[in-house]
Amino acid sequence: MGRVFKRLFITLVVLVIIVGGAIWGLLRYIAPDQQLNLNYSPIDVKQKALDMVKELKPELVLTEEDVNNLIKKHLDPIIKEDVRVEGAKFHLVEDRMIADLNVTYRQKIPAQIRAEYGLKWEDHQLILEPKDLSLKSIRLPSDILEKVSIPIDLPADEVISIKDVKFETGQIRVKFHMKLPF
Known part of the structure; x- marks a missing residue:
């Protein structure tokens, strides 16, 4: 019984790491490449x-x-x-x-x-x-x-x-x- 729980725990830890890595990769991918702002100079x-x-x-x-x-x-x-x-x-x-x-x-x-x-x-x-x-x-x-x-x-x-x-x-x-x- 202890062996099953140990394997289940290790499997869950690995899945959490994989999902966390995927989320981190996605967030890095969609992050802005250049810094932009909304500043403007008035134009008449x-x-x-x-x-x-x-x-x-x-x-x-x-x-x-x-x-x-x-x-x-x-x-x-x-x-x-x-x-x-x-x-x-x-x-x-x-x-x-x-x-x-x-x-x-x-x-x-x-x-x-x-x-x-x-x-x-x-x-x-x-x-x-x-x-x-x-x-x-x-x-x-x-x-x-x-x-x-x-x-x-x-x-x-x-x-x-x-x-x-x-x-x-x-x-x-x-x-x-x-x-x-x-």
Whole structure:
């Protein structure tokens, strides 16, 4: 009888070590590779647009850094009830945006996720529509993410109107139609 309990005990210890090692390996795998934050520098898009008008150049270029700052400014760090964004970095690739996000689950488990959004422009807002989501190489359902609207404060009056918005790698070009009053 003692021999059976001894074998059972050893088997349980080995199983606990294997399961513990597997959990430790998984946590190491999903942990963020790079340190990201939510710090941003304020950007005055309206002033940028007015400077463009003063120079009579009917185009405003929002760089990837500008877009990073605008999104971080308007980002709600709570994605879902138990998931919080701790850091982010955004990359513009034509009409898509790739978001590298460092998140924590239940304030205990850090992870790195990558989200892909489609970009649209509607009524002075940059619209981010979720397309893909992954935890490292593990695909997750993209319906976890919600559509995001980022307001872009541009001058709007009878002298200037938006003619076209082009999404390019590394930047967004906003082309204006200027109606000069003379």
